[in-house]
Amino acid sequence: MTLLEPQHGPLPHAAPTGASAPFWAGCAEGELRFQRCRDCAAVTFPPVETCRECLSGDLAWEVSSGRGTVYSWTVVHRPATPAFAVPYAPAIVDVAEGFQLLSNLVDVAPEDIRAGLPVAVRFVAVTDSLTLPYFAPEAPEETP
Ligand SMILES: [Zn+2]
Numbered sequence: 001m002t003l004l005e006p007q008h009g010p011l012p013h014a015a016p017t018g019a020s021a022p023f024w025a026g027c028a029e030g031e032l033r034f035q036r037c038r039d040c041a042a043v044t045f046p047p048v049e050t051c052r053e054c055l056s057g058d059l060a061w062e063v064s065s066g067r068g069t070v071y072s073w074t075v076v077h078r079p080a081t082p083a084f085a086v087p088y089a090p091a092i093v094d095v096a097e098g099f100q101l102l103s104n105l106v107d108v109a110p111e112d113i114r115a116g117l118p119v120a121v122r123f124v125a126v127t128d129s130l131t132l133p134y135f136a137p138e139a140p141e142e143t144p
Pocket of ligand 1: 039051053
């Protein structure tokens with residue numbers, strides 16, 4: 001059984017913008033950050049300048065528990081560019097605080113991925129300047 005691994009080395013990646021810079025800084029510090037509107041309390045992700053619900057510009061950053069479940073996924077065997085090592089599993093994760101995040105699953109065999117699988121964030125520094133939030137199956141509770 002082969003477990004999926006994080007990518008290594010330079011990857012095609014969009015530069016952080018003003019809106020997303022705090023998110024990427026959070027990843028580098030081991031925090032999964034998201035925004036919540038101070039006017040209507042809506043959670044929003046990915047990072048934006050104005051609330052998607054009420055258009056308020058008063059958004060506050062919060063730190064997620066980093067826990068969630070797999071909403072959907074695919075397993076890639078033929079990469080879009082040679083920069084990506086295969087196989088890898090892009091996945092949409094339902095994060096506990098009420099937003100979805102497109103990430104990649106690691107430390108799980110492709111055949112063991114299922115909808116609803118409990119996962120937790122795992123930050124991986126793929127280069128000196130880029131830390132990505134991957135998700136891995138959440139360890140089962142220890143029973144004493
Ligand atoms: Zn709002």
